[in-house]
Amino acid sequence: xxxxxxxxxxxxxxxTRKSGGRFAGINRPAAGPTHDKDLPVGRHPLQLYSLGTPNxxxxxxxxxxxxxxxxxxxxYDAWLIRIQDGxxxxxxxxxxxxxxxxxxxxxxxxSTPIKVFESGAILTYLAEKFGAFLPxxxxxxxxxxxxxxxxxxxxxxxxxxxxxxxxxxxxKIEYAIDRxxxxxxxxxxxxxxxLAESPYLAGEEYTIADMAVWPWYGALVKGQLxxxxxxxxxxxxxxxxxxxxxxxxxxxxRRGRMVNRIVGVPSSQLHERHDAxxxxxxxxxxxxxxx
Numbered sequence: 001x002x003x004x005x006x007x008x009x010x011x012x013x014x015x016t017r018k019s020g021g022r023f024a025g026i027n028r029p030a031a032g033p034t035h036d037k038d039l040p041v042g043r044h045p046l047q048l049y050s051l052g053t054p055n056x057x058x059x060x061x062x063x064x065x066x067x068x069x070x071x072x073x074x075x076y077d078a079w080l081i082r083i084q085d086g087x088x089x090x091x092x093x094x095x096x097x098x099x100x101x102x103x104x105x106x107x108x109x110x111s112t113p114i115k116v117f118e119s120g121a122i123l124t125y126l127a128e129k130f131g132a133f134l135p136x137x138x139x140x141x142x143x144x145x146x147x148x149x150x151x152x153x154x155x156x157x158x159x160x161x162x163x164x165x166x167x168x169x170x171x172k173i174e175y176a177i178d179r180x181x182x183x184x185x186x187x188x189x190x191x192x193x194x195l196a197e198s199p200y201l202a203g204e205e206y207t208i209a210d211m212a213v214w215p216w217y218g219a220l221v222k223g224q225l226x227x228x229x230x231x232x233x234x235x236x237x238x239x240x241x242x243x244x245x246x247x248x249x250x251x252x253x254r255r256g257r258m259v260n261r262i263v264g265v266p267s268s269q270l271h272e273r274h275d276a277x278x279x280x281x282x283x284x285x286x287x288x289x290x291x
Contacts, residue, residue, distance in 0.1 A: 052260040063076050077273070103117075166231070192238070
């Protein structure tokens, strides 16, 4: 390991912005809005402001699963928040989520709008609102919430840690990549051991725990995240792969993964979702101008 140019932190840190990698333009050491702009509001009870990243996919999958289960009150409008353009720093978005991260949900089904942010909080809120995908009895509920919060604590090591230094950082740092690769492999082993014991993370039932973990770790073991599958030898985690493939076959999961998606083949991208029929008429291949 080369230590000849070791970094010595200054006594007081300042934002020099010498190099920040791919996301330098949207990272800053202060909160609050950068511009005034209200959030759009559609006709459905639930208004989602998001992007088809793993954290956004958690919520669109949950909403599609609720609708598939017959919960008509879960109809929603999904508005696209382009984080690279700084949409998350509008005054309207900051009002919905002071942390300026996607996703943000506004429930307008009652007399007073309810604002919910953080993907795990949104999943829990929806599960409790509709009485679905969160077990009621103490032991199973505890198991479900434990795995849900496991994801909340673990994914930053995968995304902001491994993903940043392996895929996005302008300089490849051996120590950082090794440190986070080790942790991600440990996490995969945790999941693999659990899924060797039961079909789903909370036991026999498919729950919000699976919806939270799948977009991150399922994408990772399928080689769809950071192009790191070979580097991490993900094929070794056979139980995670079984679980991943099983969830991927669910029709609601397929739909949820399309919503607010702006990468991939055009037929997989439904930039905004305002009606169930949009999956058939509003994907980017359907909207493309004829040649």
